[in-house]
Amino acid sequence: MNVQNTVDTTKVTQTPPDWWRGGVIYQIYPRSFQDSNGDGIGDLKGITQRLGYIASLGVDAIWISPFFKSPMKDFGYDVSDYRDVDPMFGTMSDFKDLLDQAHGHGLKVMIDLVLSHTSDQHPWFSESRASRENAKSDWYVWADPKPDGTPPNNWLSIFGGSAWQWDSRRLQYYLHNFLTSQPDLNFHCPDLQDALLDVARFWLDLGVDGFRLDTINFYFHDQQLRDNPGLPMDQRNASIAPMVNPYNHQDHLFSKSQPENIAFLERLRALTDQYDGRACLGEVGDAQRGLEIMGEYTTGEKRMHMCYAFEFLEKRALTASYAKQVFDQLQDKAGDAWPCWAFSNHDVQRHASRWGLSDAAIRQHAVLMMCLRGSACLYQGEELGLPEADVAFEDLQDPYGIEFWPEFKGRDGCRTPMVWAAQDEHSGFSKGRPWLPVSSSQAERAVDRLEQDPKSMLHHYRLAIALRHAHSALMSGAQVQMVQSGSVLTFVREDQAEQVFCAFNLGADPAEVVMPEGQWRVIGEELGGVGGSGNLTLGAAQFCLMAREKG
The missing domain is CATH 2.60.40.1180 (Golgi alpha-mannosidase II)
Structure with a gap:
């Protein structure tokens, strides 16, 4: 069954302003959701075509990973223009149509704002690197080398190696917590903060219902550029980076999660509150203090509406003792924090494979998520019980996986195309060759096949989401x-x-x-x-x- 647009798209469902509290959010990775034009890459029109299916799940909102203009070195998380759609995904008109039709289906639309860094091809960076005196010279994090020419400190990049890259124009290093082509913005600069708030205002004026904020605790760095201390082996974990990555050897006290961030988050929340029924969901990337930071960022009514940390995105299984430990820590550090839980997303191995779950256990975990206090994020294909795809080295696209292969295979295994039709070429995702190969093991669980079986995983997820909505205590109690x-x-x-x-x-x-x-x-x-x-x-x-x- 191919569920398309089956509702009156002129109807706008009335929902309470705090719809996000206990809401279920469906994450869409646009490159891999639905291709509408046969080029092998998913796009905005493809998402629009599938809104009927998404609405049929009973979710409250969709979160769309970045679709802004980008050279795609990190597949959209390296933005070169915050105010336009990359032609790969369509046009601004396509996005407006998607927004209107999603609202007609009663779906909120959250977009992924990547504010901690841009692409090195963003005009802001081109101007900033041109000289030390221009108007945007301090919009990025620049620093002089040590007397011996080495980087200013020991900070490391999540993608491996030093977090500093030499620039021959300014004869300085710039900070990049991710790829060298993703220079970090300098949030200590008031003009830069204002420019980013203008970006948020642009999309709010367009009608989006909120933002998923990428790496929200990476916004500010220590102005003194102090070295991060080493981290003892027994305190290291792979929730943020694989264990083969030296990033895990440091306690990142100074390269991220700085106290100045609170004031900016309050500015962003104040802007959001000027619009009815909008919400901010922050991603907290910290392996040691994730729950503590989540609490800091969501406490009260002036900061983020909700945040998610990586406790349930780890390889560590979700046992009863671990779940109790997580909620005890959350209560201890931030009793009034509003969490948002995810078991899978576009950055980690799908939880069906990561935790080695049977079908019965996948079903049970789906019900558990719908019963836990907090909001919930479901990643596309999770409702089908999809396992991680096995992507051969020669098919890899993710620079992270290419760098650390074979000990860490990167993120492509969770990003392979959505499977819609079991017997169709490329499982109904595209008429052309997909940017990543369709997984044959996933194709067995295609939407059309599961739609026909009332006892399938797909229908189970629908029932679990419906159960949550049927009980106010499960939503927000x-x-x-x-x-x-x-x-x-x-x-x-x-x-x-x-x-x-x-x-x-x-x-x-x-x-x-x-x-x-x-x-x-x-x-x-x-x-x-x-x-x-x-x-x-x-x-x-x-x-x-x-x-x-x-x-």
Whole structure:
């Protein structure tokens, strides 16, 4: 079944201003979602063609990864013009049409703003590097070399090697936390901040419903350029960079996550609040202090609406003990923070493969995400239970994977084209040769095939999302009484209207759970949930959900 635009696109669904609180956001990686013109690369018209399908999932919003003009050294995360669409993806008219039709389907549209850096082909950088005296000379992070000509400090790039690149025009180094072609902007410059806020205002005026803010804690650097200290081996983890990357050898105290960032985030929030029903979702990239920073950035009503850290994007499995640890830390460091959870995205191995999940466990994890306090991000194809694709070295496009192959294969395995039609050439993604090969293992789970099976993973995700929306406590209620007992995680979600008891066996063996006393009704049976009273035994990947009204 190919769900296309089946609703009246003139209707604009009325939603509350805080639609984002507990909302479900569907991430679209535009290069790989749907190609409309046969060039092998997904585009904005392709997204528009599939809005009916996205709306049928029951999600609240879409987040579209960058589609701005770019030389595509990092596939759109290296922006050369913040105010225009790259011809690869279409035109500004195409985007406006997408926006109008998405709103007609009742979908909010969030776009990915990359503010920490630009492409080295951005006109701002061309002017900044021309001399030390021009109007934009301090819009990027420039520094003199040490007396011996080496970089100003020991900061490292996530993509490997020094975070400093020599520039023969200015006879200085510029900072790049990512590729050398992605120079970092200098947020200590007031004029630069104003220019970036003007970019945000441009898209808000156009009608977007919010922003996903890339690497939000990378905006500011330490003005004294102090060296980062080393990080002991037992404190290193691969949540931000693979272990083969020397980036993990440092505690990045000075190259990112600076206190001055708070004031800029408050400026951005104040701008956003001038428009009704808009939201900011920040990505916090920090392997040691992610939850703490999430709390700092979302506390109160003047900063970001929500943020996500990388705790559930790690290779480390989502066990009951680890989930309890994460929420205990979040409560301790930032009890009023509003998180947004993701299990997969465009930068990490798909969680079905990363955690080695069975189909039953994938289904259980989908329900768990819909029950956790916070908002939720689903990555395209997650609703199909897609595994990571195996991309041969000769087909790799990602510079990250090419650099660290074979110990780290990069991000192409989670970026292969969406599979729409099992029997079609290129699985219905494109009539031309795709920019990355379509995975044959993923094609077996194509949308058209799963649509025909009412018990498929696709329909399971629809039911899980519907369950969340059917219970206000799951959307925006408090989360209390979280207990870990062996492999079982239990907690209660509650608001003024209802309570929902949740129990998940995240282990491989049957486990017993003590059920709460009182009058409860079983919910989620259509998802495979079980119920009972007294002591209930949950099998591997089983769960129990029960609800009761408060009165």
